[in-house]
Amino acid sequence: MDQATFMAATGAPQASAAFWLGPVTAAMDRFQINTPARQAAFLAQIGYESGGFPLPPVSEKFNYAAARLDAVFSSLSQAQCNALGRQPGENCVPPDRQQQIANLVYQNKGGNGPASSGDGWRYRGSGLIQLTFKDNFAAVGRGIGMDLVSNPDSVRNDPDTAALAAAWFWQSRGCNELADQGKFHEITAKINPAHAGEQGRDNAYELASNALGADVAGGSAIT
Numbered sequence: 001m002d003q004a005t006f007m008a009a010t011g012a013p014q015a016s017a018a019f020w021l022g023p024v025t026a027a028m029d030r031f032q033i034n035t036p037a038r039q040a041a042f043l044a045q046i047g048y049e050s051g052g053f054p055l056p057p058v059s060e061k062f063n064y065a066a067a068r069l070d071a072v073f074s075s076l077s078q079a080q081c082n083a084l085g086r087q088p089g090e091n092c093v094p095p096d097r098q099q100q101i102a103n104l105v106y107q108n109k110g111g112n113g114p115a116s117s118g119d120g121w122r123y124r125g126s127g128l129i130q131l132t133f134k135d136n137f138a139a140v141g142r143g144i145g146m147d148l149v150s151n152p153d154s155v156r157n158d159p160d161t162a163a164l165a166a167a168w169f170w171q172s173r174g175c176n177e178l179a180d181q182g183k184f185h186e187i188t189a190k191i192n193p194a195h196a197g198e199q200g201r202d203n204a205y206e207l208a209s210n211a212l213g214a215d216v217a218g219g220s221a222i223t
Contacts, residue, residue: 001025001039009043009211010204012053020053023159024128027167032176040214041179044204045191046128046166053128057156060125060132062098073105080104111135127155127162129169129191136169143168 001009006024007017024043028034033042050058062069066085070078084101086093093101099121106112106120110133113119125132131140134149141148144164148154154161170176173190184205188195208214 005211006043009040009208010047010053011207012047016053016055019055020159020163023163026160027163030164031167031171033167033170035180036209036212036214037182038176038179040208040212041175041184041187041205042167042170044184044201044208045170045175045187047208048197048201048204049130049166049191050128056159056162057153058127058162059156060102060130062101062124063093064101069101073101075105076101106133109133111138122152126152127165129166131155131165131169139172140165140168143172 001021003014003017003021006012006021007014010017012020024046028039028042033039047053064072064085066081069076069085070081073081076084084093084097084104099118100115102124103115103118103120106124107115107117110123111119112123112134119134123132123134123137131137137148137152137155140155144161146154146161146164148161148165155165156162169191175187175190178184178187178190184202185195185198188198188201
């Protein structure tokens with residue numbers, strides 16, 4: 001896959017495409033994401049998850065107004081939303097309050113400790129697949145041969161690690177086989193069980209499929 005094809009398949013601007021092309025294609029090669037159908041589905045999902053292949057750091061933001069914070073994270077009380085959400089006159093929630101939000105909403109989930117441990121922020125959504133929770137960082141790390149629990153920033157800052165993490169997660173969930181069958185919505189469920197942003201994912205899939213000439217029944221390997 002060349003840069004022009006990557007841009008056409010993802011809608012990524014030139015600078016982002018140049019930055020991500022090598023790491024993403026290497027990760028696809030390693031984890032057998034090697035047909036038009038597989039690559040179209042993979043690029044669509046990681047492009048949507050990451051917000052369009054931005055330059056690092058690639059990590060979850062908690063820049064929510066109070067009302068939106070209440071809608072997204074039901075575990076927070078109204079008082080917490082009012083105190084931690086974006087205040088009148090603020091363009092962005094300050095980093096210290098974003099950390100507080102992450103530590104509260106992700107506490108005691110997926111191997112994370114309590115809010116005081118800082119695990120919610122440490123293992124917030126990261127990289128091209130928005131990897132979240134300590135247990136998932138550990139599992140992906142084992143899969144790609146890296147200690148991501150001790151070095152979670154590598155998923156956010158290093159393009160090779162971010163791409164490998166996404167590709168291993170993809171393969172481990174059987175997404176190659178689902179892509180062969182054209183079951184894109186089932187892939188979405190593997191990545192986001194709530195099907196959040198499904199229309200956006202579908203649009204990204206259509207773009208990538210058209211650019212790559214993807215056949216949902218599979219197809220020959222491409223380079």
